[in-house]
Amino acid sequence: MKKHFTLGGSALALSLLACSALAAISPQEAEQLGGAKLTPTGAEKAGNADGSIPAWTGGLKPGAAPVDNGFLGDPFAGDKLLFTITAANAEQYKDKLTPGQLALFKRYPDSYKIPVYPTHRSASAPQAVYDAIKKGATQVELANDGNALAHFETRYTPFPIPKSGVEVVWNHEGRYRGTSLERYSAQVVPQVNGDFTAVGFKENTGFPQFMSDVDPAKSANILYYYKQEIIAPSRLTGTVNLAYETIDQIKEPRQAWTYNAGQRRVRRAPEVAYDGPGSAADGMRTADNSDLYNGSPDRYTWKLIGKREIYIPYNSYQLMSPKLKLADIVRPGHINPEHTRYELHRVWEVEGTLKPGARHVYAKRHMYFDEDTWMLAEVDHYDSRGQLWRVAEGHQANDYQQGVALYAAQTLYDLIAGRYLAMNLINEAKQGTRYDMKYTASDFTPAALRNSGIR
Template sequence: MRHERKVLVGLMMALTIQSAGNLAFGNQDSIERLGKDLTCFGAIRAGNADGSIPPFSGELINQSGNTESKSTGHHPDNPYAEEQPLFVITAANAGEYQDRLSPGQKALFQRYPDSYVMKIYPSHRDFSYSQSVCDATLENARSAKLLNDGEGLEGRAGGIFFPLPKNADEIRMNTTLGAMYAWTEDFISDNAHVLANGKINWGKVHTTALAPGNEPGKTSHTSNTPQSSYYLNETLLPLRDKGEVNTGMNAWNYATSPLQSWRYDPGTRRVRQSPGYGYDMAYPGSGGAMTVDETRIFSNSGHRYNWSIVGKKEIYIPYNNYGIHSSELKYVDMLTKGHINPEVMRYELHRVWVIRAELKDGYRHLYSKRDIYVDEDSWFAIMGDNYDSRGELWRTSLVNYIHLPELQGWHSGVGLYHDLSAGDYLAFNLINEQRQGYKINAGNLSPGDFGPEAARRAGR
């Protein structure tokens, strides 16, 4: 069954601010607003008209009470654990909230009318950024620029590149090459592909990643930091793929330096380059439930699509969902048929940019159109609606971001990728039953820990 042909409604709705058009031009007047009526990231500091979205407070939430009291790698504490939902959206009352729901959310209500619900909690905008990140972002507001028709950029690393975006390409590059990715990451996670009949195909991956330009206390520029990021994923499950290693690196300009990737095959004990890696290739270990360029909703090159800004919208999105990462939760209680147990989800009302990707003539991809919902406060893509070749909604996805004190920013947590036709979903980056959580900014990685030689070492 295919779902939802309706176009987003209510976009560019009346907000308690100047029109979005005033926010989309990086002129001197707009730049002067950063850190004032706009946050240093360019978000609207004010709340909305009815108070359901609060003003940005900028108070740093330190979940552990003291940044030194728990080392990185712990399961995150929940600063809002005592809060109760304001209300619950069900299939029966979803029509009352349709202007604040995405097509993907509406489709989930239609697909699972007896079980899918959304618990809506008070909205919080309590996090802040270090002054160095704000300084880098202000510098970028004055001088950062796109290159090669939006496939590359030039600016100061460690900050948002386009806090006052002029077009969808600038928003896209904020989400894919933004400042708030961790400097170093090291964690083991479980991936559960939950089939329509409830059976689960399990995966387990050891992930390490490095973003050199985001090293705390270091000033970097795209011109002197050759790679924007590195990654290495070692497969631990399923057993048939155990020992497979995928590693690669991203540059600041996809046009001049496409994504490079290598794969170690434990069967042949050889490392081979993976030509053309990315786009709609199946993400390793996902069972085909997500594409390589679907990590964090959208990643890597966007050149196969024409990009446009649909508008800005107040919408219910997963936010501050620390609970879904709790070590007290067991997978058997979380991974219900059709969709994750709604009891472990938290939604809040926030403002998002909506950008649209439409496949160019002469190019191919599994998705002919993609609507991506970008949180105005963090510039992270929170949700995505993906359409098939007939223009019908096929897959809808979301990522639960959590604010970590060791990062002083948001980190990508559990992702949920729903196939509305097949009735299955992928729960990605689960850490609940792992001994540790996400080990962030420990500073124990270098470029030598990635690439073909690193894959060969890891495979031995």
Template sequence: MNRSSLRIAAALMLLVLAGPAAAKADIAEAARLGGPLTPVGAERAGSKDGSIPAWTPGKQRGKLSGEFFSDPVIDSEQPILVLSASNMSRSLERLSEGHKKLLSLHPTYKMLVYPSHRPVAMPEAIYAATKANASLCELHGLDELDGCSVGVPFPIPKSGPEPIWNHKLRWRGDAVRRYNNQMIVQANGQYQLTKILEDVQFTYGSIKKPVTLHRGDAEFLRYLASTIAPPRVAGTTILVHDRAGTGSEGRAAWLYTPAIKRVRRAPTVCCDNPAEGTDGSQFYDQVDMFNGTLERYNWKLVGKREMVIPYNSHRIGSNTIRFSQLARPGHLNQDLPRYELHRVWVVDAELRPGMAHTFKKRRFYLDEDGWNIVMVDNYNNRGELYQFQEGHTQFGTNILASSAAPEVIYHFDSGRYFVTAMFNEDKPYDFTPDYKPDFFTAATVQKRVTK
């Protein structure tokens, strides 16, 4: 098939996918939320053998700024299992392909497995909105949302794209300011650091200013990233207005670089284009584990699995650990991460005919309690496992939300890895900002960076 025919086939496929909306939950299904299902769609009960406990939501405590995530009971525990290359054969069905490869490649790689805990909770307003979304929220094609408001859009998913949208629109507070330190670690363990300050306004999922997404009017996030160091990239600024949809209805982005000294539109802030300042270590659609449009892939909801995943990883993200303690040759310092057995949703993404991406296939693993993507197996166009992403999930009792910090991308072709979302040596997340309406505009950014 020639290139022209491929484009036509891809366009026809888009028309098919943009047709009817995915089926919504009926009244009986939605009624299960808050009963046998948690208010956001996880199984309330534990596993049959008791290795995964029943959901025991944590209570809100702590200040909205100045606090690192912690749990004294969980953080005082000792591992119940140490997985290594010598004993992983007994747990293969519970390991991602990425973890299997890391265990096989590196004699020094291990996984400290701890007792499982399910404290992830969200505010009551998110629960109420999620129950309404179950019967009202619609996904047209892959990237158009309609009738979704504030909460988890698809708590009872029926198709592959829906869990991914649950991740993209999960509750993370109304707004946040955070430090994002990034580390490119070479195969020998040497690394270079980049420091970024990020401001985010969650226009969807905001309890203070709730909005409903409609087709053609579906902005869900505004993001501003300012690079502080090293000097060669300091001053680089990225502004994003993220919207459900593709083309002109989808993401709008702007970039400022000190060399050009003006803010300009940046359509390349997308897909498998290397993220600014990462030396090719991270694609834009790998930020926050996955944040791009879904249009390039066919998506399949594989189902649920019990798997060993990074979870309740307070120590690795705390101010007691220095950046230098994280980096080791070939992989993270595996004395620091915490792993637990949990149920995850598994979603496969296969590159569609006529579409281009470095990854031919991606397998996503999502925590059932918080809808965070916690791991991704990425395959190249030869079908080889090319990269592995790992998000070390923590639960913030101050905001009642979970997030991954740090995130890691292992590059199996070069032996290096990339660590992002680190703030150990800086201030923790600040959930108190109240941004002015023009804070996230290109004009305001231009004034700020040139004054």
């Protein structure tokens, strides 16, 4: 991983003021990372007052459970259920639930449940990542009204000690995701009665810092390259999407292309951003619903509310088990709660409000970020009337072999339509996620889409 941290590149402008950069934290503040009070990624090391959230002691290590063909075993399979929150007792726990979770209890009073297990702070990452975060904390700055990052050469968790809402959002977007990877997964959009047809994806994500042939100058504004090929059902097979996720999307908007197998042509796809339609999602998610939130933060004003303790999906190893079939997970209205796991964790709470004159189907996004991983755990989406519309949950787990936090599943519930979307489901994949891919820049070019999409 040494190459990753020595790769050069021109710095990109970014700031809360359009013409100047917001200063990074001081070296004295950065020394707190990995010290007595803060973890290397900026979370509180200590547990909470009553011990229901334990102290962080390093997280999971390689070998925490058996791994079979890339599928992670469950290190906490022996845990006993503490209690289950249902519509009948939700009022008792409402101070540790989000408005979206409470709304799901009202929408599905007979079936939606939150099974609560002991809290494990399993998050971990390679030491090289910790070192890069600490180094970058004194260098990375906001510019262009907070819509990009300057001096982000270290590439991970730019603001481990955040001072604003947009900095927390950037920590989610700029978190460590592992080395160049390949994943097979499924997305389902069930009908109200639970009937579904799974859409299969092959996803390839490449990071310029791990590519030997990348021009540092040309990739200085690239956070990662992403290619998504639809491999099922047959009527959609061969459609391939390609995106260059840029750091400053005001200066250089996300570049995206689509290969249509029926037309056998590649075209630019500017709609793969903001509230453009999500891929093969039957209108049930926007482009920026993927990863619970992605893309430029420029259309919202981000308010940092603070920290609180809530029950969030966590250590969701059962939900990614190859022993389960998609039919075991998919149920009418929501995924099967028998295979979910929730724990009490501290989260950063951020509210995004659509700026005057900006356009988006979501007028407000109320977000909850796990303090240990910076991943979004819960998002409540409100429409232009101020009505709670969609509720997203990120069922996360830690790949203890790689030191990577990931989503075992992402769910997005439409409270009005009574339908939902679930994605990142790897249960019926031929293998678990691979992190040993040797990509080159030519693997992520528009010309390469034609080769990927040939039936």
